Amino acid sequence: MISTVTKSIYINGEWQDIDSSKTQVVYNPATLEPITEVAFGGQTETKEAIDAASKAFPVWSEMTGRQRSRILYKAAELMRKDAKRLGEILTVEQGKPLKEAIGEVKGAAGFLLWYAEEASRGYGEWIPSSMKEKRMLVIPKPIGVVAAITPWNFPSSMITRKLGPALAAGCTTVLKPSPETPLSAIEIVKIFEEAGMPPGVINLVTGDAQAIGKEMLTNKGVKLITFTGSTAVGKYLMREAADQVKKVSLELGGHAPIIAFSDADIDKATSLSLASKFRNNGQTCICANRLYVHESIADGFTAMLKEKVEKLKVGLGLEEDTDLGPLISEQAREKVQAHLDDALEKGAELVTGGNKWAGELQGYFCPPTIIKNATDDMKVMREETFGPLFPIQTFSDEEEVIKKANDTDYGLAAYIFTENTSRTLRVAERLEYGIIGVNDVFPSVPEAPFGGIKQSGNAKEGGHYGMDEFLEKKFVSIGIDS
Template sequence: MQLFIDGRWRPALSGRTLGIINPATEEVILAVPYGDAEDYRLAIEAAGQAQPTWAATTAHDRAVILKKIADLMRDRLDTIARTLTMEQGKTLVESRAEITQAANNFEWMAEQGKRAYGEIIPHAVPNKRHWTIRHPVGVCATIAPWNFPVLLQARKIAPALAAGCTVVARPASQTPLATMLMFQCFEEAGLPPGVANLVTGPPDTFTDVIMESPIVRKISFTGSTEVGKELMRRAAGHLKRLSLELGGHAPVIVFPDVDPEQAAKVTAIGKFRNNGQVCISPNRIYVHDSIRNEFTEAAVEHTRKLRLGNGLDPDTDIGPMFEARVLEKTLGFLADATSKGARVLTGGRRATQFERGYWFEPTVIDNVNPSMRITCEETFGPIMPLMRFDTVEEALREANNTTYGLAAYVLTNDLRTAIRMAEGLEYGIIGINDTVPATAHTPFGGMKESGLGRECSHEGLEAYLEVKYVSIGM
């Protein structure tokens, strides 16, 4: 496992390494090269040199390589998924789903890249002709976090490659291993040297280098809103294009026409997926007064049945949290809520049956009020806070009362209610009776302070293309 620069696997120039820790055991899995500014610059130079040739490669030829990447990832699904579980903590079921979705992105973008159509524009005077063509943005820097390290890189790299852009990718320092296995698939699929480069190292240094470099024309980042704002400020120096998928604070609104037990199950599936460490995870659960008791009982019962354990164990429903910092943050949210009147219905403590690792019991709380941090900040942990509402207007007002706007969920069997909520919620993704809405072929992104642009779908490809207008005088 090494850095991948200009088609070669190599150590960091400094020789420095970083130990990757298994969050279930706190054991070091492997030490990997940990690069620095010079490694980043080498990767950028390689991408810059490869850019003209890759842009000139036909969309059909690029598609052949992208499809091979997808096929290789599927062939190696179990190996990559097992590695992902060991470095990140999620269950094998979730890791397999992540790798499958990542492969789907390469397959879908392989075909969509052939559809980067231009237009013929009717001329206004007889001696002129007008048309547009799509042109690759150029060298792109991609930055993905630790919660979905393979999928979130794939969402950026696949459309970039399909559009004819070259890439310098930086994975989260703590979760590079499965991404390195994905890059092995790139190499074996025949991706030319320099087209995709992978460098680990300090995030602040990476930001400095890509912002200073005139070669890098676009940055695609998934992470916190605070970091996204800083990238936006710094990108202004060279007017670099940005795609930002930032924080979320998703509401779930449960209407009285649904089956409370089924609604609780759907909500819990969304909430506790990857231990709540998901940007579109349900964070605020608003339940109609008339079914509040039934929903609460069902949510508690379902949560108590979830089996906590090592993600490699096939019987595990929820693995460890990613690291001590994330665990402490979750404990802080819970302490704040209980100090202000929240009641713990199940869970609410560190899991004590494990000798090592970052363990927290999946938790349900009620008596939640707006003074609590959990109602206004992104939780990123396995706590389900239950609140009440009475009218549609109240539900909309409370759900929209946030600076975030990534995802929102509505559970209802009434078509009028569904349409009204879909139109009234100020979010980029609306799930109606669906708390796991993301796919390769549908747009993913937020409104307000949850980001800029969209990933996946045809809009994800367009983010890596410029429109070039051609006018000919005859």
Template sequence: MYEKFGQFINGAWVKGSKTGAVISPVTETSLGEVSLASSETTRAALKAAYSALPTLAEMGGFARADALHKAADAMIARAEEASTMIATETGKPIAQAGREWVLACDQFRWYAEEARRIYGRIVQSRVPGGRFEITREAVGVVGAFTAWNFPAALPARKLAPALAAGCPVVLRPSSQTPGVAMIMVDCLKECGLPDGAVNLVVGSTDDTYGPIMADKNVRKVSLTGSTRVGQQMIRDAAETVKKVSMELGGNAPCLIFEDADLEAALDVIVPTKFANCGQVCVTPDRFFVHESLHEAFVEGMVERTQKIKLGDGLHPDTGMGPLINQRRLEEIESIVNGAIAAGAKLATGGKRAAAPNTGYFYEPTILTDITDDMPVFAEENFGPIAAITRFADEQEALARANASDMGLSAYAFTKDPERARRVTATLKAGMVGVNSFALAASEAPFGGTNHSGMGREGGSEGIEDYLDTKLAQIVF
């Protein structure tokens, strides 16, 4: 699957001397051998990126916009190939994979237009005959690190705004799902950007992350990953004072108020909760259900969940695929068993799937009688687990929902517009959905607060982290 790719450096695919197997989460067998970067390979990519910086800046925003539109055209033409790669590497259902690739294409469309709108301003000076000119320019070379759970959307959220701003990029995708990023970079190869504007390296932390973080010419790093990795990156970035943006973990509360449209809520909650086998940072994890609706909510959720068909994501009737690897499977098993031992009740699921016979499959699971201090509730589980508790009134629900260090996303279901405003204002999260989970869009800023990260991806805000502000006082 990876024969025509490798490391992408200075406009060309190159092969490394080492390879590593990419393992299918469905069959537990190798999908193929991917070329791995050495530290020297990564340094070559960094050198190419730095060399491309002036040329990319000289292109100007309109020329960069044309290039990104061409890249989007190329990506659309390869949608079937890319969707198949996503479903194969992650195990997620092919329909979900297809939607992800569309979202990735849309990022390039959006930031192609944002490249034309990098505005400055003029401010009157107190000095006679003078004026202040405020301009925006590329921050410099960018190191981009992405996770495996959305192998197309996450690289696109970093590549598109960085290139729109005029920043060359060295992308380091997850070695568990490298093929999708390789297809994306291949689409960028012929779009008119200068050689070195886009580079890709896949390999160990020592051989990729280490050289990128140590290089003083890398002026910004962007990460999608765990809070633990983000904390380490902040420490490492301090050595060379790099600009940092990151989207980290989440543990989203979902509040079901007594006036919610229960059936409509359940119809969107179940497919959202178990999309990508629950391996989604913005997925609802902690369900706070008003006591008057609790029994009906659990019953309706169990009924819908039990209809989900597990299987290979390439099969069109699959509703949920596997977890990404054996370690994740064991962690989910431990979380569920620990919750039950602590007093939680199992409403459905709760074990490894009986079929298929291979793969890292775990049944979609619903737990009730949860207390707020249980790890399944207090910490991000990042799997197919819905943990449900009751609440009596609005203030109680909001206080308990906010009792978390995470602040990525939060959700509420209510028919009351005034309550919707109160809840939106009170919930501590970078993104809030009321009667909706549709937060990820190219035109909207995506990101969290507190331990869930800093900076935004998407929207007009998404390009800000790739720009520096320059002030000039001009007097004649």
């Protein structure tokens, strides 16, 4: 399916030749087999890409929104038509089941479609003046060259969620995908190429993350860095960007609670809790990391969740009946095991799973695991696990559980299960999170804002809010004869 060596650096409309002494191997996390080699670019390639984006900016930014939207529409259409092939590539490099991968590709196309429509809606504002001799208006203008740094857990949708609004706004871009999953990025750039994107508007650099990131941070041609990834890296980007007062748009880690109240529909709540926790094998920034269940329904809830989890099949993502693929690396697997060991040592009780992987598959597999009697001092209740480990803690009081849910530096997503409208509004207003799901664990859609508060980020992606990150607001004050 994929050649031995794959060109992965795209600058000013040209795929660059690969220096055989500067490559990196991309591995399949399910089999540990090498898939291909890609270029190991660095500071030089990044600077060339930024220069190309800077030269392309005047022409691209001065196009009408409708002109830009035609290319975005075409790219969205091409992605949808090619979703199965793109999904297969995503599964091979990332590990998630093919049905999830195809769903991600279609979702990624959805972001391009949404921002194709938003490209013509970069509205300004006419400000009513308090003085007869003044007229005042606000004009939105694209910020300039955007450096986009994307993660491995959603290697297609995280790209289009950034490139879609940036391109619609009139910005040009330099993309650095995760070194674990560059192949989806390559295919998306090829799609834009086929859709008629002018040279220099999109540029792609794979390779040395430190060198690429440093050039993005220090090069004055880059006006905005948009990043999805860990909170630790986000803090680093903020510190380093301060020297130029460079704008950073950050979507960072999470530690999402699920709260199942006494009136929850247990069948629905357990199914959705499972879908949230084990989607992408728990490697999702908005997936549930801790589960609070009211004591009156805890036994029934736990038993039903156990029954459903034990039906999940762990296996190769390309196999049709696979529910869970591998984790992305051995380090990820070790973190899950460390959180489990810590919890069991501190008194948690194993409900299901828990053993180290003993299957025939050689990849980074990890059995889906539930524990109960979780306490607040356990790592799994304090840190983002990013894996298939689900801790359950019971509660008796609404005030108590809200306090526990909010007791974290993270503030990305939280979920509640209740059939009570008053409780829905009361709790949703008090939870300190940027996204609240009520009987819903799939809140990410192109038309709605996505983003956290506290140490989970400082920006919104999606909806008309997503365009704001890439637009400067220029105020024009005009004196006239009165």
